[in-house]
Amino acid sequence: MWSQRSVIDYSLQRRAVLSTLFNGGATTMDDICDADPYTLRAAKHHGEPAGAPCPVCRKKELSHLSYVFGDELGQFSGRIKSRREIESMAHEHGEIRIYVVEICQHCGWNHLVESYVVGDGVPRKPPRRQRTVEDDD
Template sequence: MWSKRQEVDYALQRRSVLRAVQGRQRALARLDACDADPLLVRTARHHGEPHPEACPVCSSDEMVLLHYVFGDQLGQYAGRVKSRAELDAMQSEFGEFMVRVVEVCPACRWNHMIAAYLLGDGVTRKPPRRQKTVEDIYG
């Protein structure tokens, strides 16, 4: 991704949460840390891309990454999960949009946002025309 900019890495926050779960004092219960929404877990199972690391909580190899996209220029496509290949194509189609990367373990429901960054070619465009969805057709 050649246009990646304004990247924020949440590694320190992640490490702090993991230390609270796994440390001697166990300031944070595992159930409080592994609290992924059922919809997020389902999305991870069906749309997640394999993560090279094992889950830091349960050591499962099922951990995946989800790339959520947001931005005014995306129109109705904002808030959706995209693959890395789709992100590569999108960065030349849209001027600017935010990508938030979330790691999810479907086995124990661990989840944490690990990065956020901007993509796009910088050329301001109008959002694409809204296409009818199933909700529009059937109510």
């Protein structure tokens, strides 16, 4: 396993949002079950099982998406990666910030679970920009 540092756990914030919803606060289902269609598709195709049911609808297991960000990633910053890919990236890059989001594909619940930094601490230059499908006109 790789070394995680600067870990931020958002479970208290998650608990507060759910408490507000279930205890008659100002929050409605539409306010918290607002996953973007892109995020729902990403969870369907790239999500990793979270091992827990949705806290809102309790009908489907949650999926986790891990987004990677870092100056060293260049144009590839902001992509979704699996835990296995992140583990190998941790040995290839100096510092990468990971954001893990949980998503329910049934009701649209989505919430930031945690963020952390991985990497070996040795700064590197970003890779040269590569042409992608998005560049073609």
